[in-house]
Amino acid sequence: MSEEHVKKFMSSVDIKARIRAAEKFSEVFNNVVKAVLNGEEPKLIIPKRTLSNTIYDKERGLLLLGPATFERSFLDVKEARKFMQTLLMAKIIYDALINNEYPTIRDLFYRGKHSIRYRDHKGRIEEENTWDEQKESDAVLRDIEVLVNLLREEMLILSKEKGKVVGDMRIRSGDDVIDLSKMGHGAYAIEPTPDLIEFIDVNAEFVLVVEKDAVFQQLHRAGFWRKYKAILVTSAGQPDRATRRFVRRLNEELKLPIYILTDADPYGWYIYSVFRIGSITLSYESERLATPKAKFLGVSMTDIFGDKNKKPYLSEAERRNFIIKAKKTDIKRAQELLNYEWFKTEKWTKEINIFLQKQSKLEIEALTGKGLHFLMDTYIPTKIQTQDFIE
Amino acid sequence: MSVAEKFRSISPAEFFYRNKEIAGFANPARALYQSVRELVENALDATDAHGIFPDIAISIERDQNKAYVYRITVKDNGIGIPENYIPDAFGRVLFSSKYVLRQTRGLFGLGAKMVVLYGQITVGEPAEIVSATINSKKIYKYKIMIDIKENKPIVLERSWWQNKTGWHGTMVKVAVEGDWSKARQKILEYIKRTAIVSPYANIVFRSPDGEIKIYQRVANILPPPPREAKPHPHGVDLEMLKAMISETKAQTLIEFLSDEFQGVGRVLAERFISTYGFDPNINPKNLSKDDLEKLVRALKEFSEFRKPRADHLSPIGSELIKIGLNTILKPEFTDAITRKPVVYEGHSMVVEVGIAYGGAIEPLEEPMLLRFANKIPLLYDEKSDVAWKVVSENIDWSYYDIVFPAPIAILVHVCGTKIPYKGVGKESIAEVPVLEHEIEEGVRHVARSLKLYLAKKQKEEEMARKAITLIKYIPEIARALTVFAKANPEPIQAEVLESKLFDLVKNRFGDSLKNISSPRDVVLSLE
Structure with a gap:
């Protein structure tokens, strides 16, 4: 794309982001060039992305990357392939930045994948791919994120849009203003680079994030967000980075409380914890993606079974109909969660133990099965009003 | 009856004719193999044992008319056989009377005579011998058969011609009954193995099928020639002792012991004699049968003789x-x-x-x-x-x-x-x-x-493997780096980065990269 085209059709926000990222790349990798020209061992010093180098910052409620680093040297036989992959990936990203492109991680994989034909030490001719699976190129991309200290969004790398939002709010995306209250039956798909979104104005009191897209649509069309002055978000399953960053900004910049509604099972709980604290594999981005103040609204085990101070939302007969027996993998996952530092609170321990005892789970849809208006006008408002949530 | 005793009661030629399997002539295949072997070993003994680099030509021809009849010709460039000794050398089967010891190839001290005898019995043609000794003015040719009953040579033809080229050596041609198809494998293997231990020889072999095997001389050193050595007292038996006594010029036992044996000097001979109570001055020819038996036992038993020498042997090296x-x-x-x-x-x-x-x-x-x-x-x-x-x-x-x-x-x-x-x-x-x-x-x-x-090789291979693990990525890395090197005032070529990266690998893995001078020797184009 020529400069002219860029200026004419591209958003000024993107162009600035590109220049910033390209400069960072030049700085880091020019050092490698210098080392090679000076006859020094070329190496990259990369923060470790391992569980042991993942620190749970209790005060801030975040999973953070620790101080440990490792050296990836060209002259280290075990690291040489990764060294090559890292530089290959850096080159592809840098080329894309310079050429005003928006690669996806799949694009990066294909752009870098090719064969190296070589003669081995016994004279046999062999072929090796720069990388074989996207898993490999994805891992190298994560290394580059921590190495140059830029998230992929900041490098203008796109991913599939998954998260959606509606509500009484106006934003600027690119050079356009979008009114999130005028999306019809649809919703605004949260762009992969949420940092480039500008919040213009908002008229809402809280944010409700629902795991399930179907429940999001039901609440949207029933006018939930208008009636209760809410921003309604769905992650459609495991939240992607853009949705998490968007939710974080709603909380941090607009000071809106965040309530998260998931299935009542270990996977639902983990979705909540990804929103709140971050994930282990991506702890380096938690600082920017996690929302430590996000609250788990439900569905909780006590909502189903009640406890000594609380009447359950479901009758005996409804429980019998809606509850699903937990699978072995659910039980195993729940036991794992008990070991995570950030689940070791009184409320979560109780929650998980009820689950282990009852060996039962429940989907949000079960509550709409009791009636959409039960969910919308009874369950959610009551939970918020009585502050019946877990942090 | 010992072999030697038997040997006296009938003609030696007849004895070996009756016992041909002992000498390796049990069947036509084995006999063909054994014939080639005897003649080749004689040829080698006539050359390398005398400091001559051997040129040996072996051929086996199939008779055009008679099945299982082959003519073996072996020619060498050895010392040759004195003209007057040729008939006996090929026509009289004898036990060697010499009692000096020498490391030779010939197994039975019979060599070519057995081949001649076998050929005569199975085919009936005379053996043909051409020979000239070193510096001989003439080359002699004999056609010989053996009188089996009398054990003596029958000379059918004798001729000579001028030795104009100064040739020396021996050529023997014998017709024998054999089985080439069954012996082929062994004969080829025998010649090949002979070539292994005599890389200083030229050996040419032509088979009945016309195939030719050539083993070129590749070494210009010879093993030390074997030398004759006197017997050591520990290695002497009664027969040998008798033979030694019959030939010695010594007049007394003490002289006989100190002159005719290795490992025995005058002093040791005296000590030996006094230990066993022999008469030092008795003429050994006058010793009784009992005395001889006692002497053999004592010679084997006495532990003070010096150890047998080995410098007369001829190891290959x-x-x-x-x-x-x-x-x-x-x-x-x-x-x-x-x-x-x-x-x-x-x-x-x-x-x-x-x-x-x-x-x-x-x-x-x-x-x-x-x-x-x-x-x-x-x-x-x-x-x-x-x-x-x-x-x-x-x-x-x-x-x-x-x-x-x-x-x-x-x-x-x-x-x-x-x-x-x-x-x-x-x-x-x-x-x-x-x-x-x-x-x-x-x-x-x-x-x-x-x-x-193997350990060293494995280590080197491992080093080379490691070095190549790095080198194969060099072009890819260099290409990526040029993108970031653009900012430098002068553009940097990928080749420069490639050679710099290669130098780094070379510094680390040095020796294992003998055959690689650039990353392009390892990384190949995909076209």
């Missing part, structure tokens, strides 16, 4: 063994060792062991064993040979990092004035402890050296 193995087997590694002499029943022996590994050698389930006794290849009865016991039972090859199937050949050469053969065929060596020990130590020595070689 580790250098020639390595050259031979390298040339014929084309392996990637060879080593060889000549062990120190040892003594067996009054005779000294030297064991030599060679090893060849890899290269053109086929991997086999067990080591390929190449056995030699006094430079003669032993092809039969392998499994009953002491060397086989050593390589297959005594040695744990896994200790030397050899896992079968493996491409490995072991050469074992035993040389001495008396080889402890097993059985009458003289094709395998007996399990004599001192010999077994020598062979085992020799095999262990060369196996250790192979182990070291």
Whole structure:
């Protein structure tokens, strides 16, 4: 794309982001060039992305990357392939930045994948791919994120849009203003680079994030967000980075409380914890993606079974109909969660133990099965009003 | 009745005719093989044992009319046979009367005579001999048969011509009954193995089918020629003692002992005589049968004689063994060792062991064993040979990092004035402890050296593998780096970065990169 085209059709926000990222790349990798020209061992010093180098910052409620680093040297036989992959990936990203492109991680994989034909030490001719699976190129991309200290969004790398939002709010995306209250039956798909979104104005009191897209649509069309002055978000399953960053900004910049509604099972709980604290594999981005103040609204085990101070939302007969027996993998996952530092609170321990005892789970849809208006006008408002949530 | 006693009661020629399987002429195939062997060994003994680099031409022709009849011709450039001795050398079967000992190839002291005799019996043609000694003005040609009953040569034709070229050597042509198709494998193998231990020889072989095998001389050194040595007292038996006494010029026992034996001087002879109470001044020719038997026992028993000498032996030498193995087997590694002499029943022996590994050698389930006794290849009865016991039972090859199937050949050469053969065929060596020990130590020595070689090779390969693991990524890395090098005032070429990266690898892996001078020697274009 020529400069002219860029200026004419591209958003000024993107162009600035590109220049910033390209400069960072030049700085880091020019050092490698210098080392090679000076006859020094070329190496990259990369923060470790391992569980042991993942620190749970209790005060801030975040999973953070620790101080440990490792050296990836060209002259280290075990690291040489990764060294090559890292530089290959850096080159592809840098080329894309310079050429005003928006690669996806799949694009990066294909752009870098090719064969190296070589003669081995016994004279046999062999072929090796720069990388074989996207898993490999994805891992190298994560290394580059921590190495140059830029998230992929900041490098203008796109991913599939998954998260959606509606509500009484106006934003600027690119050079356009979008009114999130005028999306019809649809919703605004949260762009992969949420940092480039500008919040213009908002008229809402809280944010409700629902795991399930179907429940999001039901609440949207029933006018939930208008009636209760809410921003309604769905992650459609495991939240992607853009949705998490968007939710974080709603909380941090607009000071809106965040309530998260998931299935009542270990996977639902983990979705909540990804929103709140971050994930282990991506702890380096938690600082920017996690929302430590996000609250788990439900569905909780006590909502189903009640406890000594609380009447359950479901009758005996409804429980019998809606509850699903937990699978072995659910039980195993729940036991794992008990070991995570950030689940070791009184409320979560109780929650998980009820689950282990009852060996039962429940989907949000079960509550709409009791009636959409039960969910919308009874369950959610009551939970918020009585502050019946877990942090 | 001992063989020698039997020998006196009938003509020696007749005796061997009746016992031809003992001399290796049991059937047409074996006889053809044995005939070639006897003539080739004579040819080699006439050359290398006299400091001459051998040129040997062997041919076997099939008779046009008669089945199973072959004419063997062996020609050498040796010392030749004095004209007046030619008829006896080929026409009279004799036990050698000499009592000096010498390491020779000939197994029975019969050599060509047995071939002539066998040929005469089976085909009936006279043997043809052409010979000239060194500096002889004439070349002589004889046609000879043997009078079996009388054991004497019959000269059918004798002629001579001027030796204009100064040629010396011997050519023998004998027609024998044989079976080439059954003997072919063994004869080819015999010649090949002979070439292994005589890389200083030119050997040309033409088979009845017209195929020609040429083994070129590749070494310009000869093993030391074997020299004659007097018998050691520990190695003498009654027959030999009698023969020695009949030939000696010594007038007294003490003179006889100190003059005719090795390891015995005047002082030791005196001590020996006084220890056993012999009369020092008795003429040995006057000793009674009882005295002789007592003397033999005492000579074997007395422990103070000096050890038998070995400097008269002719080992091949580790250098020639390595050259031979390298040339014929084309392996990637060879080593060889000549062990120190040892003594067996009054005779000294030297064991030599060679090893060849890899290269053109086929991997086999067990080591390929190449056995030699006094430079003669032993092809039969392998499994009953002491060397086989050593390589297959005594040695744990896994200790030397050899896992079968493996491409490995072991050469074992035993040389001495008396080889402890097993059985009458003289094709395998007996399990004599001192010999077994020598062979085992020799095999262990060369196996250790192979182990070291393999370890070094593996290490080098590992280094090369590691270096290539890095080098193969250089073009990719250089290409990526040029993108970031753009900011420099002058553009940097990928080639510059490639060679800089290659230098880094070279500095780290140095020696293992002998054959690689640039990353482009490793990374190939995909087109």
